[in-house]
Amino acid sequence: MPISAERIAQIEARRDELSALMATGDLPGDRFVAVSKEYAEIGPVADAAADVRRLRAEAHSLAAMTKDGDEELRAMAAEELHANADALGEAERRLSLALLPRDAADVRSAMLEIRAGTGGDEAALFAGDLLRMYQRFADRHGWRVELISASDSDAGGYKEVVASVTGTGVFAKLKFESGVHRVQRVPVTESGGRIHTSAATVAVLPEAEEVDVQIDDKDLRVDIYRSSGAGGQHVNTTDSAIRITHIPTGIVVIQQDERSQHKNRAKAMKVLRTRLYEAERERLASERAGARKSMVGSGDRSERIRTYNFPQGRVTDHRINLTLHRLPEILEGDMDELVGALIAEDEAERLATLDT
Numbered sequence: 001m002p003i004s005a006e007r008i009a010q011i012e013a014r015r016d017e018l019s020a021l022m023a024t025g026d027l028p029g030d031r032f033v034a035v036s037k038e039y040a041e042i043g044p045v046a047d048a049a050a051d052v053r054r055l056r057a058e059a060h061s062l063a064a065m066t067k068d069g070d071e072e073l074r075a076m077a078a079e080e081l082h083a084n085a086d087a088l089g090e091a092e093r094r095l096s097l098a099l100l101p102r103d104a105a106d107v108r109s110a111m112l113e114i115r116a117g118t119g120g121d122e123a124a125l126f127a128g129d130l131l132r133m134y135q136r137f138a139d140r141h142g143w144r145v146e147l148i149s150a151s152d153s154d155a156g157g158y159k160e161v162v163a164s165v166t167g168t169g170v171f172a173k174l175k176f177e178s179g180v181h182r183v184q185r186v187p188v189t190e191s192g193g194r195i196h197t198s199a200a201t202v203a204v205l206p207e208a209e210e211v212d213v214q215i216d217d218k219d220l221r222v223d224i225y226r227s228s229g230a231g232g233q234h235v236n237t238t239d240s241a242i243r244i245t246h247i248p249t250g251i252v253v254i255q256q257d258e259r260s261q262h263k264n265r266a267k268a269m270k271v272l273r274t275r276l277y278e279a280e281r282e283r284l285a286s287e288r289a290g291a292r293k294s295m296v297g298s299g300d301r302s303e304r305i306r307t308y309n310f311p312q313g314r315v316t317d318h319r320i321n322l323t324l325h326r327l328p329e330i331l332e333g334d335m336d337e338l339v340g341a342l343i344a345e346d347e348a349e350r351l352a353t354l355d356t
Contacts, residue, residue, distance in 0.1 A: 003095055005056075008049040015039065015046040048095040055088040093351075100350050105206035105281065106172035109143075111274045112163045112204055116153065117180065119198020124153030126183045126308075127200040129331060131161055134174070136333025143167030148267050149257050162271060164207065171206040176319075176342040178204050179303045185310035195311060199304075207270075208277030215273065221245040224261060244268045251275050320345045 018039040021027060027035060062084060065077035114130050116123035138145045144166045151159040165174065182199045190196065223243040241256035242264040253275070255268035307316045308327060315330050315338065316323045322341050324330065330338060 002092055003049070003052065003099070005053070008053050008095075011042065011046050011049045012053075015042050018042065045095070045098040048091065048098045051091040052088070052095050055084060055091050059084050059088060096351050097347055100347065103172070103175075106175075107169055108171045108206040109164065109166040110171045110174050110204050111148075111207050111271065112145075112165050112174070113161075113202070114158065115160045115201045116158065117199035117201050119183075119196065121153060121155035121157075122183075122187045122196055123198040123200055124155065124157035124159055125187075126157065126181075126198055127159070127161065128153075128157030129183075130181060130200055130202065131158065131163065133331050133333055133335070134163075134165070134177075137335045138165055138167070138170075138333075140333055140336075141167065141170075141173070143170055147257070148271060149255055164270070166207075171204065173339050173343075174204045175206075176339070176346070177202050177305075179305035182304060182307045183310070184307060205274050205278040206281070208273040213273045213276045213280075215246070215269075215276070219247050221247060222265075240264055242268050244272055246272060246276065249276065249279065251279075317342065 018035055021035050022032065022039065059081065062077050062081040066074050066081060068074075069077075112131075112134060114127045116127045119126070135145050146164045146166070148162040148164055150161040153159050180199050180201055182197060184195055184197050186193055187196050221244070223245075225241050225243070240259060240261040241254070242261065243252065243254045244265075245252050251272060253268045253272045255264040255271070258264045258267065305317065305319055307318070308331075309316070310327065312325070313327045314323055314325045315327050317338065320341060322338070324338060326334070326337075
């Protein structure tokens with residue numbers, strides 16, 4: 001449904017109002033910050049609205065010209081009207097996209113959790129492949145990846161790994177990665193050359209800041225114990241491992257990768273804040289949207305979302321029925337086509353329900 005002329009006028013008027021407010025120089029500091037933020041947010045929307053208004057006015061004039069004047073002028077007007085229709089359609093789509101409600105978490109960094117699923121050692125190796133894929137994708141976008149915790153598999157790869165991906169807009173690009181990723185290939189340990197299927201689970205959570213989640217110390221049970229497993233001599237000689245239990249929710253976070261008890265606690269609290277923040281986001285989203293599931297999936301970690309088929313060199317995303325015969329490139333972090341398709345499908349689904 002086209003955006004009404006009244007709505008467009010309101011958008012442009014609001015931008016002008018905010019511009020005038022900032023020009024007075026009389027706003028107190030906190031008010032100026034709030035007005036500046038709203039002005040920056042409405043700017044692209046108002047620009048898109050102005051394009052629609054201009055192209056609609058041109059269409060009206062051109063339509064009138066096709067009915068008056070000599071034959072040559074009418075023909076020229078008809079040709080321009082056809083081009084205008086294409087431009088107007090694209091401008092209205094841009095405006096509709098600009099008006100879509102934004103997920104406030106899209107601009108945030110993200111916590112990436114990968115866990116080996118069915119498939120034993122092969123699943124752990126695949127979990128390692130996924131981590132490297134996301135690390136390379138992050139490199140392409142100038143993001144920083146820091147391992148928070150990792151449980152290595154004896155045969156290589158990871159039983160479980162948690163990483164922080166830091167940068168602007170990380171969550172917006174990675175949020176559709178949550179779910180079950182399946183791999184079909186011949187394991188290196190398979191002497192008969194048979195194709196095996198294994199899986200790993202990915203969860204992407206927007207990182208929380210301390211101001212986002214208030215955690216009361218009395219709601220925490222903190223256990224300190226001696227680290228175990230790989231990690232060097234210090235592992236069995238210092239009580240540096242931390243297990244934090246958030247009593248109200250039952251969420252448990254264990255961190256033992258650092259030599260320092262203080263560092264382990266800081267990392268554990270970072271993970272705990274992120275998980276509590278995501279739980280609250282899910283609760284609010286469920287209330288607002290009636291637990292609506294988008295076309296690209298609910299983000300449910302138990303939902304199978306993608307298959308990586310090595311013999312055929314293809315990657316298939318089952319949510320949008322997209323198959324790309326570029327498996328090696330995707331595993332090297334060349335994921336933009338795949339990620340872009342998921343974002344576009346989500347936008348299309350939300351546009352279809354946009355109330356204008």
